[in-house]
Amino acid sequence: MQYEDDIRLNEFGNPDIEYYMAKARQLRALAVAELIQQVAGWISHGLRKIHVAPLSSAIRH
Numbered sequence: 001m002q003y004e005d006d007i008r009l010n011e012f013g014n015p016d017i018e019y020y021m022a023k024a025r026q027l028r029a030l031a032v033a034e035l036i037q038q039v040a041g042w043i044s045h046g047l048r049k050i051h052v053a054p055l056s057s058a059i060r061h
Contacts, residue, residue, distance in 0.1 A: 008020070
């Protein structure tokens with residue numbers, strides 16, 4: 001985890017919660033997008049394997 005050297009403050013001198021919440025939402029969106037891409041890759045890779053599945057030979061017998 002990275003720590004900020006200088007904390008962004010709001011007009012009252014408190015940590016700018018709105019800024020950090022927006023930053024967290026952006027990072028979460030990036031993480032979810034990466035997760036979806038990875039899962040889609042796993043599914044498409046699995047579907048390619050299913051095309052030559054042993055089920056087709058089991059049906060013939």
